Amino acid sequence: MTPKIIDKEIKKMEISSAAIKIFINKGISNTSISEIAREAGIGKGTVYEYFSSKDELAIFAASSWINLLEQTSYDSVNKSDTPDKQLKDLFKHTTSNFIKHPEIISFFIELIGYLQKNMHQNKHLQLIKRIGAPVRKHIVDILQYGIDKKFFREEIAKDLEKTAINLVAFVDGLGLQYVSDPQFFNLDIQINCFLDYFLNSIRK
Amino acid sequence: MTPKIIDKEIKKMEISSAAIKIFINKGISNTSISEIAREAGIGKGTVYEYFSSKDELAIFAASSWINLLEQTSYDSVNKSDTPDKQLKDLFKHTTSNFIKHPEIISFFIELIGYLQKNMHQNKHLQLIKRIGAPVRKHIVDILQYGIDKKFFREEIAKDLEKTAINLVAFVDGLGLQYVSDPQFFNLDIQINCFLDYFLNSIRK
């Protein structure tokens, strides 16, 4: 019965949400299944009706969260802005996740450790790759748009993919540093400074 | 007695060295005190004569390791090269740690989690700040050297600190992505591509 399947998916999401809420606050390995069950308002055993192990739950929870990111990433940018502005907005949106939920980085960081334990399962590799993928794709789009609109030099076309990887690396690294010590610098200022130099070098 | 105190410090370092060797290979939480004691050639209980808890040991070990990094960072660059070359070499040296020992990232990543649990203790904050400090300092030096030698534009002088933070953020983020999936890209190519754009925008 289709309705039943939907219910199952909803319940999975509920448990996943409860899990991620605690994972983010306390770390994956410091969170017990009992705690998750209590947060979700269900019995401990019920968790195992929906997830075969704690690892699977952690991966699913992370995956859901990535899905959410993917869905909201594109909406953060006004397509009619200049590519400069679009890039800046995208960076701001991405890092704003760190500002609003700095714990999320710790979660992903711990998750990678979890995933590496299970790396042999190819699907986890896919998951990790997906983490930055939508943002990379978005960056490529914006850069291409800038080229098309004669904002950016045409020579950069050959480096689009590489550049996207680098920009995502920068944003991730900045977020990582930020969560390590939020008082150390101002995110906006750093982003503006970075983009000033970067845009300066690709602008026509 | 002063000699006693010195002995105590030496022993702490020995335990710390043994600990970090295993931490880096297996992760902090997957390493037991017994294992560390065995590696250090001492009894399990003795560890607690020098460290009040596993957390304290982990933080101390990480701190020692950062000290070591600080000492070796400067030796990686030939001071008589052009600043372009110096920057490239510094980046290569920094990322080469990831290439040779990708586990190191996982270690830092897990460390941050440990530190966050104890964040209320201000000294840990200091520790985190120190992680990137020597590299940042080094970058500032190279950039300043480039300005002095008329390789780089003088206007960048006002952004030295911010730029250093951004460059370190990039290197960290690239390393993070690399350890997540070493097949995804080629570190050297990414660094070259990044520096081409960056240097292009600051060169005279």
Place this chain on the structure above:
Amino acid sequence: MTPKIIDKEIKKMEISSAAIKIFINKGISNTSISEIAREAGIGKGTVYEYFSSKDELAIFAASSWINLLEQTSYDSVNKSDTPDKQLKDLFKHTTSNFIKHPEIISFFIELIGYLQKNMHQNKHLQLIKRIGAPVRKHIVDILQYGIDKKFFREEIAKDLEKTAINLVAFVDGLGLQYVSDPQFFNLDIQINCFLDYFLNSIRK
């Protein structure tokens, strides 16, 4: 309604058959109710419509299986053979169960443990007694036939029951040793050797 009751009995047998198939392969305590339900093509809860507990199911399943054994035991022997030959054939048939399905012994072994837990329920005692009963009965018949045909000495008539118990004990014990270590000896050779001595002492 009588038909309903019959249906109920049929369903019990179906579940029981599914259960025993898995019990024999994996052991009773390593078999879950879910597994049995799946094998029987019914829902987990349905099992409890027919059996009040796993224990009851195990006992019922074993009982059914003994019934089956009872039905096949007699067919294994050609009534027109000499009693010597009949006895040898019966032993071979009995032990051949061990050869073909050594797991069966493990099953009975575990079953006895199950039964002992519930020993206070007299009906289980009856069940255990029945396990060897048909073979004992068969042995008594063969021995009596041998006496009647003047193959065996008449004095043994007073020991028929006791002898039957002993012979079944021997066959069981041999099977038990065989399943513990099938490479240790050759079943046929042991049986022939045993019967040579036994028949030698009762032959006229």
Place this chain on the structure above:
Amino acid sequence: MTPKIIDKEIKKMEISSAAIKIFINKGISNTSISEIAREAGIGKGTVYEYFSSKDELAIFAASSWINLLEQTSYDSVNKSDTPDKQLKDLFKHTTSNFIKHPEIISFFIELIGYLQKNMHQNKHLQLIKRIGAPVRKHIVDILQYGIDKKFFREEIAKDLEKTAINLVAFVDGLGLQYVSDPQFFNLDIQINCFLDYFLNSIRK
């Protein structure tokens, strides 16, 4: 230090004794490590200082018990008796274990299941083989003694090993039946009846 090693062995035996006491009463899988620890008057974790797993403990406990059997088996028989008497005494001694501790059979029976799970580890095979070995050896000795003293026919010499296996099989099977239902027959009577026939066929 040697004394320490002795202490460790003593403690292992203490835990093993506590374990076997409960194993025999409740079965291996129905006995929890906590229970064993409580019986032994130690903490739960301490059990794992001496045994790496419950399986290992069960096997060690069984092994100790077999050792005990091996030590007492030979003392049960008066070497100056006739071989008839010696054989009878050995059987009585062996079965008396069942009479005094009928639960022991259940324990060994469950143990075999445990061992089969771990059969790949060759040492367990050895353990099982050892269970009957001392009694078999003893039987061979008595039979040989009977041949030498002209009580038994010389032709049986070629069947000593096979006969020993069969006699042990009989005793085991009788014990198995006895523990299944102690009221069903009288052990002594069955043994006497069995030996009467057996001795009759090998006596000179």
Place this chain on the structure above:
DNA sequence: TATGAATGAGCATTCATTCAT
């Protein structure tokens, strides 16, 4: 000071059983 035996809190996971539908 150094030790390692002892500890028990804590955890992931299983599964017989219940019960609302």
Place this chain on the structure above:
DNA sequence: TATGAATGAATGCTCATTCAT
């Protein structure tokens, strides 16, 4: 009647920490 989702008691095992020697 049939179901399977929900449950939580129970369990084997780990390991940081303590403490008697």
